Amino acid sequence: QPLEIHIELPDEQSRARIRIGLYFATWWALNVVFNIYNKKVLNAFPYPWLTSTLSLAAGSLMMLLSWATRVAEAPKVDLEFWKMLLPVAVAHTIGHVAATVSMSKVAVSFTHIIKSGEPAFSVLVSRFLLGDMFPLPVYLSLVPIIGGCALSAVTELNFNMTGFMGAMISNLAFVFRNIFSKKGMKGTTVSGMNYYACLSMLSLALLTPFAIVVEGPQMWAAGWWNAVTQIGPNFIWWVVAQSVFYHLYNQVSYMSLDQISPLTFSIGNTMKRVSVIVSSIIIFHTPVQPVNALGAAIAILGTFLYSQAKQ
Ligand code: 3PG
Numbered sequence: 001q002p003l004e005i006h007i008e009l010p011d012e013q014s015r016a017r018i019r020i021g022l023y024f025a026t027w028w029a030l031n032v033v034f035n036i037y038n039k040k041v042l043n044a045f046p047y048p049w050l051t052s053t054l055s056l057a058a059g060s061l062m063m064l065l066s067w068a069t070r071v072a073e074a075p076k077v078d079l080e081f082w083k084m085l086l087p088v089a090v091a092h093t094i095g096h097v098a099a100t101v102s103m104s105k106v107a108v109s110f111t112h113i114i115k116s117g118e119p120a121f122s123v124l125v126s127r128f129l130l131g132d133m134f135p136l137p138v139y140l141s142l143v144p145i146i147g148g149c150a151l152s153a154v155t156e157l158n159f160n161m162t163g164f165m166g167a168m169i170s171n172l173a174f175v176f177r178n179i180f181s182k183k184g185m186k187g188t189t190v191s192g193m194n195y196y197a198c199l200s201m202l203s204l205a206l207l208t209p210f211a212i213v214v215e216g217p218q219m220w221a222a223g224w225w226n227a228v229t230q231i232g233p234n235f236i237w238w239v240v241a242q243s244v245f246y247h248l249y250n251q252v253s254y255m256s257l258d259q260i261s262p263l264t265f266s267i268g269n270t271m272k273r274v275s276v277i278v279s280s281i282i283i284f285h286t287p288v289q290p291v292n293a294l295g296a297a298i299a300i301l302g303t304f305l306y307s308q309a310k311q
Contacts, residue, residue, distance in 0.1 A: 038051065053211045109277045115171060116300055121175045
């Protein structure tokens with residue numbers, strides 16, 4: 001009797017699920033690597049305005065090279081596209097630099113605990129600036145989000161006001177970025193990958209003059225020399241890693257935004273923060289008090305309840 005083997009190919013729905021799963025796993029893994037190298041760089045070289053600029057520069061360069069070598073097809077964009085992109089880029093720049101300033105002052109885990117409060121900002125902005133109404137459970141889900149973040153903040157061993165405010169400003173800026181980019185991406189045929197590439201380039205142009213004014217080449221040269229002397233030539237690879245991984249994780253997240261609903265995206269983003277918080281606490285031996293961890297867990301649970309309530 002010949003042996004018969006039946007292989008069942010996954011149907012369309014299962015294939016989509018596998019694809020989204022792969023996007024998520026890649027997005028989180030790239031994000032964890034970015035956060036680790038970003039913090040290693042900031043510990044040795046505390047100039048967040050320059051490191052933020054370098055992340056955008058690396059992404060812009062990688063995408064220009066991909067277009068020039070036809071690894072990726074360059075988008076066809078007109079002046080109208082850049083005009084629509086401008087508010088997205090302003091918000092992206094503010095959110096990025098504010099998060100990096102925050103991480104230069106406090107533990108990575110603390111920045112991400114505060115950043116898990118982003119849905120609360122999203123609801124408040126939509127309610128008070130856009131006039132959107134939500135069902136009661138959505139507002140109720142903000143109680144654990146805000147309460148959990150507050151509990152974590154007041155029990156944080158290395159609390160720093162600049163670090164806290166940086167994460168809060170980043171939350172607010174990214175809510176606007178998401179609102180503007182959803183609008184912008186709807187009306188364009190540009191892919192998620194190219195949309196993010198253009199966003200990096202415009203943000204780089206916006207951020208560079210500010211980085212020069214706030215920190216400037218003199219500080220950078222002295223700090224760079226100091227870091228290379230302390231760490232050795234490996235420091236340069238850390239900078240390269242944080243810059244390249246910053247671009248890659250954002251690119252994958254914009255590519256998945258193309259495929260999934262904003263709701264699935266925000267659940268994915270929260271899970272991403274859990275993996276960053278846990279891995280950074282392990283790698284940097286961040287001291288955590290039980291009540292501090294409880295605050296983080298309540299805030300994260302709140303963001304899950306928020307996703308359920310919004311559904
Ligand atoms: C940044 O530097 O832009 C932040 O680390 C971004 O954080 P997020 O993408 O996890 O919101």
